Amino acid sequence: MEKTYNPHAIEQHWYEIWEKNGWFQPVSDQADGRAAEGAPYCIMIPPPNVTGSLHMGHGFNNTVMDTLIRYNRMRGRPTLWQPGTDHAGIATQMVVERQLEADGKTRHDLGRDKFIERVWEWKGESGGNITRQLRRLGSSLDWQHERFTMDDGLSDAVQEVFIRLYEEGLIYRGKRLVNWDPKLHTAVSDLEVISEEESGHMWHMRYPLTNGQGHLVVSTTRPETMLGDCAVAVNPEDERYKHLIGELVELPLTGRKIPIIADEHADPEFGTGCVKITPAHDFNDYAVWQRHRDENPISSQIHGGLINIFTIDAAIRDNLAEEDTLIPSAYIGMDRYDARKQIVADLDAQGLLEKVVDHKLMVPRGDRSSAVIEPFLTDQWYVKVGPLAKPAIEAVETGKIRFVPDNWKNTYYEWMRNIQDWCISRQIWWGHRIPAWYDDNGNVYVARDEQAVREKHKLPADYPLTQDEDVLDTWFSSALWPISTLGWPEQTQRLEMFYPTSVLVTGFDIIFFWVARMIMMGMKFMDDVPFHEVYVHGLVRDSQGQKMSKSKGNVLDPIDLIDGIDLEALVDKRTRGMMQPQLAKKIEKQTRKEFPDGIPSFGTDALRFTFAALAATGRDIKFDMGRIEGYRNFCNKLWNAARYVLSNTEGEDCGANNEELERSLADRWILSRLQKTKQSVADAIEGYRFDQAAQAIYEFTWNEFCDWYLELCKPVLTNDDASAAAKRGTRRTLVRVLESLLRLTHPIMPFITEEIWQRVAPLADKIDASAQHTIMNQPYPSYRAPLVDDAAEAEMQWVMQFILGVRKIKGEMDIAPSKRVPVLLADANEKDRENAQKHRAFLDFLARIASIDVLAPGDAGPESATALVGNMKILIPLAGLIDKDAELARLEKEMGRLEQNIDRTEKKLQNPNFVDKAPEAVVQKERDKLEADKAALADLKAQADKIRKL
Known part of the structure; x- marks a missing residue:
């Protein structure tokens, strides 16, 4: 492995391999004929606008969906993440009309047919930007079956639904009040x-x-x-x-x-x-x-x-x-x-x-x-939604559809029980043209095309008919998304297999506009719900909780966070096109202050892990740059841990041939902790608690595997007297735990886990040829009860507390961490003495101790620094270990600094102008700081008292 983790060297490389091999398709579609296990799992992507580009909401939303998809794919379920884009009627028409304006033309100069041709040309050239960006996020969508709301199949579905609803009297034309845009008409x-x-x-x-x-x-x-x-x-x-x-x-x-x-x-x-x-x-x-x-x-x-x-x-x-x-x-x-x-x-x-x-x-x-x-009074087409709403409400009331969090069902009920008829017509050219024709007397005829109208109503060829100029609201075609993308009105194999879909992942702002309408249409035309669960997430806001907007100058681009962007480019991006010079200057100043060096490259995995870690159920996401920096460090930590494991296992005997193994306490402890972490992560993902899944992975990886186990294995690997079986057991534990950890983490961080897994899996004897040589098709780690060892965990907890106690004393007394120190044990029971003897290798290596002596009951020992392990006291005699005068001078200096801080903070808190006018959070922060400084000062005084007694 390269010495330094470089996400750009691996991300595009692996995505191209995944997509080229068709590994994003459901198992039943793959050429290798692997058997599917379990119930099908399907998510429909909320179709982004074809005019769009990636924003932070997309980044969060797609991280959640891809985590669920990769998790269920690894569980062996036939898994489909259906991709596609929305034709975005108004937005797309505006883009093309602006291009025409640059040439001094309008759409009326071209005429309707030529203008539509021009839009399709634009779509072919520029309409794929958003899907290219989704690939940068690692989104494992079934691209081979990508759909577009204006493609032939979806257009057929839209027309079929319009005609059926019209014939049932559920679509009508009427004059009512609408929101009217006087610029777009x-x-x-x-x-x-x-x-x-x-x-x-x-x-x-x-x-x-x-x-x-x-x-x-x-x-x-x-x-x-x-x-x-x-x-x-x-x-x-x-x-x-x-x-x-x-x-x-x-x-x-x-x-x-x-x-x-x-x-x-x-x-x-x-x-x-x-x-x-x-x-x-x-x-x-x-x-x-x-x-x-x-x-x-x-x-x-x-x-x-x-x-x-x-x-x-x-x-x-x-x-x-x-x-x-x-x-x-x-x-x-x-x-x-x-x-x-x-x-x-x-x-x-x-x-x-x-x-x-x-x-x-x-x-x-x-x-x-x-x-x-x-508000404008016009003739428009409407859907009579009352009859459609009743079964859609019942689907949630009976539990056929579950909202997560549950409270969003109340918002759904409120909208649905007070629902108004739905205006579905738009006075633009780009979209699904309404299949209605008029004669000179104002009679309306609805059918698939003009010829069908004439045949159905026995109208002669020269009878004058004019098609309605309006198109359908884009939400009309989006309402059919779960059925039309799977081939409806044809009864396709994909429709049979994946409908109803498993979960819809969406923001709360479109529960009515999209979620409710999909439920109504699914119940109407499939007689079943379109999805079993609706996971409703919040908005991605800035670190202060403000909505991201160009006018606030706080917009972050996910691609910039992945690739990095220099300061001048960022300033230009945030101020480009602003009509108000003063606002542009304000945002430029704000940007230069916040990002003096621009935005560094964090890579996709760090961004995805940040989104997952912030995904508390039902809350808005406050995106803090400090968090993504921390998770970029987490990626580095995992990378370096893998390099350490490989350096100690490649070319070595890792027990792949079932030779005799001997597992140390550390081996048994980390395997037990791994099993519990597996269960915690799986439970969290199943319960849509992605924050808890990320936290469990982070704590196990950083705190237990990297900070502890990789150190605890060194006494075995570096000890010439350790048996071959013991070394073999530790190496096998190293590669097996790391390999499991990679699979555990893969749904959230796909790229780094794939890159490392390719090197670790052969050593762990974990290459399943039938699943192809990729981590994404390996089984998700499952809880293994026989490896849970509560006794080993309790014993290792004693060892860890002992080591931390010694390290704490060294830190407080400014003793070099590498300096070996004598240790005395007071109030040690039989189990303490047994542990001290049995695990001396761990204690010597990690705590750097010179000797361990047990004091007789009642013996207080010499003047020492003290730490507790349960009821047992760890004593390190200070005589001869420290320079008394130098240490007292250091402590006096630090105590003086704290006393100044305390005095300054107390005066601030005694000032009514500050306490009464400052935000409560700011005042509380000062109070907390005061308490922390007082506690630190008390500790330092206690240390100084001990040193003076030497």
């Missing part, structure tokens, strides 16, 4: 709307009562929408306005009269308690309109009051022929914000503007366009 889902607090204004406007008895004051953040008001609502319990319910007000600037209605939507505590109702431009107002539209005596006033005032560009539209002068001509054609200014000015001029106040408000913007989203 399409409806968008709630998930594509990002609402953030911005500074704005609240305008207070006077609406005169038609009875001449004064006016009502209404408040709004969008005064331009008043042109579409159809009522003013007050709370039915608001004593100020009860007598006005049923009266009319004159809508300023329009001449229209609108009613005053009673509705609990009006909050008496907010503003004036009077709320303008604009149902075509506000979702809450739309709900009010639905509740009141058929009421008497105001039904004639409010029924039909859905007055849309905008064009698709969010400009004030013209009046329709039947509307007369519904919208004043002065505003027609104005952009919404220009209209806002003019309307406010006109209200002010007429004395109808009471006041304007500064106001913080949540502004909804399109996540792709950044345009302010408008």
